Amino acid sequence: MTSSISDHSRLADDLRREAERLGFAAFGICPAGAAPRAAARLEAWLRAGMHGQMLWMERPERASPQALWPDVRSVIVLGLAYTPSVDPFRHRHAADIGTISVYALGADYHAVVRKRAKALARWLVARTPHALKVFVDTAPVMEKPLAEAAGLGWQGKHSNLVSRKHGNWLFLSVIYTELALPPTTDRSAVGACGRCTRCIDACPTGAIVAEGVVDARLCISYLTIEHRGPVPEHLRPLLGNRIYGCDDCLAVCPWNRFAHVPADPALAPREALVAPRLAGLLALDDAGFRALFRGSPIRRIGRNRFVRNCLYASGNSGMAELLAPVRRLLLDPDPAVADAARWAAARLAGAEAALSPSAPLAAGS
Numbered sequence: 043m044t045s046s047i048s049d050h051s052r053l054a055d056d057l058r059r060e061a062e063r064l065g066f067a068a069f070g071i072c073p074a075g076a077a078p079r080a081a082a083r084l085e086a087w088l089r090a091g092m093h094g095q096m097l098w099m100e101r102p103e104r105a106s107p108q109a110l111w112p113d114v115r116s117v118i119v120l121g122l123a124y125t126p127s128v129d130p131f132r133h134r135h136a137a138d139i140g141t142i143s144v145y146a147l148g149a150d151y152h153a154v155v156r157k158r159a160k161a162l163a164r165w166l167v168a169r170t171p172h173a174l175k176v177f178v179d180t181a182p183v184m185e186k187p188l189a190e191a192a193g194l195g196w197q198g199k200h201s202n203l204v205s206r207k208h209g210n211w212l213f214l215s216v217i218y219t220e221l222a223l224p225p226t227t228d229r230s231a232v233g234a235c236g237r238c239t240r241c242i243d244a245c246p247t248g249a250i251v252a253e254g255v256v257d258a259r260l261c262i263s264y265l266t267i268e269h270r271g272p273v274p275e276h277l278r279p280l281l282g283n284r285i286y287g288c289d290d291c292l293a294v295c296p297w298n299r300f301a302h303v304p305a306d307p308a309l310a311p312r313e314a315l316v317a318p319r320l321a322g323l324l325a326l327d328d329a330g331f332r333a334l335f336r337g338s339p340i341r342r343i344g345r346n347r348f349v350r351n352c353l354y355a356s357g358n359s360g361m362a363e364l365l366a367p368v369r370r371l372l373l374d375p376d377p378a379v380a381d382a383a384r385w386a387a388a389r390l391a392g393a394e395a396a397l398s399p400s401a402p403l404a405a406g407s
Contacts, residue, residue, distance in 0.1 A: 053169065054223050059122055060165050064158045065171070066210055067303045068121030068205065070226040071207075074107040074114045077187035081105040083254075084184065092257045096268055104182035107218055111175060114218040116225075117191040119185070120162070121205070121212035122155050123303040128316055130289035134282065137359035139317050140352055142340070143263065143287025147311035150339045151213045152178050154308045159215040166219070174219040183253030185214040193226040196233060199253045200241035200291040206231050209298035211305070241291035247280050250291065262288035266351045267343055272381045278354045285351040286340050311336075320359065323352045324367040346376040353379065357386030366388040 054071060061069045084104060093099040103110040107117055118388035126144040133139045145151060156178045163176050177183045179348065186203050188197050192211070242250045249260035251353065258264040262284055265273050273281070292298075314334070331345035338373055353371065356364045368390060371383035 045330060051224050053166075053221075056169075057118070057162070057166060057223075059110070061162055063120065063232070064161055065306055066120045066158065066162075067123040067138075067208060068194045068231070070189070070194045070231075071223050072117050072118045072119065072188060072191040072193075072225050074218070075270050076117070076118055076191035076225070077106075077184065079381075080184050080187035087255065088327070092251075092259060094259045094264060095270060096258060096264075098182065100180040107183070107188070110182060111171065111218055111303045114175075116219050116221055116223040117188050117192065118162075118219060118223070119189045119194055120159055120215045120217070121189070121194055121203075121208065122151070122158065122306055122309075123211055123301075124151065124213055124305045125140050125208070125211045125301045125303060126289075126293075127305060128311060130293035133317055136317075137283065137361050138320055138364070139283060140285035140320050140323060141283050142285060142315055142318070144311075145213070146286055146339045147315045148305075148309040149337050150341075152180070152339065153337075154306065155213050155215045156180075159217060163217055166217075170221065172215055172220045174221075176217050178213075183216055185216055188216055189214055190232070193229050193231055195231050197234075198235050198241060198295065199239065200245075200250055200295075201254050201256050202292060204233070204235070204295060204297050206233050206297060206300060207302035208303060210292040210295050211301050212297070219270055231262070238296060240294040240296065244290045244294045246282070246288070246290060247277060250348060254358075261341050262290075266387065267347075270378075271345065272350075272378050273354065275385065278385065279358055281351070281354050282358055283355040284344075285320075285355050286349070302303065315340075320352055320356050320364060321356055321367050324349065324356065324371065338402075346374075346379050347382075349374075349377075350378045350382045353382035353386045357382075357389040359390075362390060367376040370401050 058069045088100055107114045124145055130144050133141055143380055159176045163174055186197050189203050195203045198204040202210055205212060235327045247260040249257050251257045266286055285382050326345060328345045335341040369382055371379055374380045
């Protein structure tokens with residue numbers, strides 16, 4: 043096994059080049075204990091209940107790499123670019139169209155990134171046999187603090203990773219290794235947000251409750267993806283036409299103007315998802331949902347949660363034309379879908395009445 047400092051240094055350099063060859067736009071290495079304050083911040087966030095229904099966030103292994111795997115000595119952090127080729131704010135005011143977060147418009151990033159990261163792991167083991175573990179949102183790992191420690195960027199006021207070179211648009215993966223690899227010393231990708239509060243100001247629900255602190259219970263990404271059951275009624279109008287995720291806090295970041303690395307071709311948007319019509323989405327049964335979202339990250343939330351989101355968007359649309367497809371879901375077997383249909387139908391019935399020829403004229407007409 044490679045043992046000398048110089049050998050490990052050469053190995054780290056070769057590893058970076060191989061990561062770049064595999065398509066990773068960002069690469070860094072940090073010691074396993076390089077983010078010691080992350081555990082305390084996580085504990086405070088959990089005590090406040092800001093994780094909502096995400097009970098896996100409570101797993102004690104999340105506190106540090108060593109808590110998950112005592113033998114880990116170094117963490118390799120990888121970033122795959124997904125710089126949007128479409129406007130994240132596209133169709134924001136198009137009532138009959140649902141908006142899907144840009145990261146979910148193409149292939150499931152879990153599969154794309156995992157394939158590349160495992161290829162890099164095999165390359166490393168072939169040169170110096172040892173134990174390692176690869177993670178892509180598949181275990182209680184705090185990727186963002188580790189990415190900051192490895193020099194990929196810094197956690198912005200929206201809590202997500204920000205890079206000088208890639209803005210907000212990086213998918214992260216980490217490799218835990220028994221090797222004591224030299225940490226990244228180039229800090230050119232690390233910066234700061236300064237006085238900028240654009241992400242905080244842009245959040246539609248006020249979910250960024252303090253710098254670097256997001257209350258998931260208010261976050262549209264959480265509500266449309268992770269939250270099971272009915273969304274609280276006072277938040278439904280704030281969802282607008284967002285039916286999977288939200289890009290607002292990411293898209294307004296000034297650092298995005300430096301993100302010139304295009305998204306990996308494997309993540310290219312699917313035309314059917316760039317501007318999907320709500321009427322068609324409301325008609326999806328389970329088989330139709332699985333067929334439409336085969337190979338997409340959206341598939342994991344299931345038909346019921348997705349159609350629930352589409353019903354909220356329909357209720358926010360003000361389009362009386364959507365009342366008929368909404369009403370067909372009033373007796374849906376899923377309670378959350380039926381509840382969303384009742385809410386949307388009540389709102390759209392008012393829009394239909396306003397369009398009725400027999401509706402009384404407004405004062406001053």
